[in-house]
Amino acid sequence: MTKQIIHTNKAPKAIGTYSQAVKVDHTVYLSGQIPLLPETMTIIDGDISDQITQVFDNLKAVAEAAEGTLADIVKLNVFLTDLSNFPLVNEIMGRYFEEPYPARAVIGVAALPKNVGVEMDAIMFIKPQEYPAS
Numbered sequence: 001m002t003k004q005i006i007h008t009n010k011a012p013k014a015i016g017t018y019s020q021a022v023k024v025d026h027t028v029y030l031s032g033q034i035p036l037l038p039e040t041m042t043i044i045d046g047d048i049s050d051q052i053t054q055v056f057d058n059l060k061a062v063a064e065a066a067e068g069t070l071a072d073i074v075k076l077n078v079f080l081t082d083l084s085n086f087p088l089v090n091e092i093m094g095r096y097f098e099e100p101y102p103a104r105a106v107i108g109v110a111a112l113p114k115n116v117g118v119e120m121d122a123i124m125f126i127k128p129q130e131y132p133a134s
Helices: 048-065 083-096
Strands: 003-006 021-024 027-033 073-080 103-108 118-125
Touching: 027 048, 048 083, 048 118, 073 083, 083 103
Parallel strands: 073 103
Antiparallel strands: 003 021, 021 027, 027 118, 073 118
16 A cells, blocks of 8 residues: 655645645545635635635645546535535536546535635546556
C-alpha cells in the first residue's frame, strides 16, 4: 500500500488538522471543500450558485493535483444548509460531470464552517496507467 498526501495551491489550503486529499494506491479521498477562493482564503462573493460553482472548482483542482479528473469521482457527498438549493446543485453539477455520474448523497445540515451554504467531499478512483508492451 502506498499513501501520498495531495496538495495544490489551486485549491484552498487546509485550515485545520487535515490534508486536501490523501491518495492510497489508486483511491483518492478528497477532503470537504467550501467556497473559499484559494488566492485569498476568503468566501466567494455572490449567491449560493456562486458558492456551489466555487466548491466544484476547488474539488476539480484537488482532483487534478492527484492526477485525476472529476470524471474519476466515484462518490460525492454534498452538504447543504438549505435543501431547497438541491435543484441548483443538480444544475451546476451537470456543467462539471457527464454520465455515468458518481454515486452521491445530499445531506441537509444545520451549519457549515464559516457559515457557508455548501460543502462537498469525494472519493475518487484513478485507473492504473496502462503502458504498451515492449
